[in-house]
Amino acid sequence: MDVQDLKVFEAVARHGGMKRAAEELATVQSNVTARIRALEGDLDVRLFDRHSRGVALTPAGERLLPYAHRAAVLMTDARRAAKDDGHPFGSLVVGSLETTAALHLSRPLAAYVAAHREVDLVLRTGTTAELIERVLTGELEGSFVCGPVAHPELEVQTVYHEELVLVAPPGLGAIEALSARREVRIVVLRAGCSYRQRLEEILARRGIVGLRTLEFGTIEAIVGSVAAGLGVTLMPRGIVAAAEAEGRVELHRLPPEDGLVETLFIRRRDGHASSALTALIATAAGPAQSVAAE
Structure with a gap:
């Protein structure tokens, strides 16, 4: 089993079928099917139940899926860390409550974009529950959410008081x-x-x-x-x-x-804090005390 096996497995699980996963991975369906069968053989478990509409995760597949997500996040962080020389650049995807974006972020984001023209900033809004989940899965590098937040995998920093x-x-x-x-x-x-x-x-x-x-x-x-x-x-x-x-x-x-209440900025404790992310937090909040969620 290697990272590519887990990538294929995650794509099949997400799409619920080999064909759609193959299209996303730019390969043929037979290759995806072969990778899944090889992975099942290596682990000596069945990961999917096949049916007429595609596939569904077995209990073993459900248990493996979080590790596939973590492996994908780890590989993304590894690439970011290797390329990060301390100069903010590249893609930065963060989240925010709609109220926080409207009340606090307009000027800081304008200043940030003006100061760091090599960063492609994407801000996605959602509820606190949605944003926490997206940070945990690695879809977002971090997010502004409403406190309190208590999760052992998240680092929490107070940025605003409401x-x-x-x-x-x-x-x-x-x-x-x-x-x-x-x-x-x-x-x-x-x-x-x-x-x-x-x-x-x-x-x-x-x-x-x-x-x-x-x-x-x-x-x-x-x-x-x-x-x-x-x-x-x-x-x-x-x-x-x-x-x-x-x-x-x-x-x-x-x-x-x-x-x-406190508005917090959260990010994965084990994730790479890129230079682009660090600069954004500094611009949005200035010096703040970071605490670990217990």
Whole structure:
């Protein structure tokens, strides 16, 4: 078994078939089939069950797949490390919460791109849960997420502090007034959004349960829906301050244990921190204390 075997195995597992994996790997299907059979022979286990629509991982294949992912990440990091002479260059793919990108990153990213013209920067947004998973699998070199994050494979650095506020249509008066309503709707991003989970917990502690959920894909849509009276949401104050000043929404301050959160930058503990990544963190946050997630 070698790294190329694991690469072929991962492609077949991801595509659920030999043909599509062969197309991605720029080879013929017979070569892929032969590599998989050789790998199964070497390991003396069956990795795939064959069926009319393709293949599905066996329990042994499920156990092997995380190691194939780790091998791919390790090879990518090895190439980066060998080529990295301390001068930022090449591709850099990082993630961010949409709120963090809107509130904090516009100016730092503009400064970074101007200072490091040899770096091809890609910023991908998602929920905290999605971004953590993408960092762990190596799809992202790192990401800005909402804390706390506790994972033994991740290194965590605090970069920003946020004040979250409950955002409601004008006229609510107090958060407790929600408990008197027959139906309470929350307007949120998709599942995996840390603000969504926190909002549900904040309301539950006040006896407000049985929530109806409206999901929207952008901050603008969420704020607009709250302004239209469709429900309440939870956002960083800086994101919704303008809407409050315009009289479109009202903001309700929360106690520190509910409203104060940290925005973290996470990356794999065992991954190579490229010069491009190190320069980005320095530009975005300046000196910060790095701590290991326990």
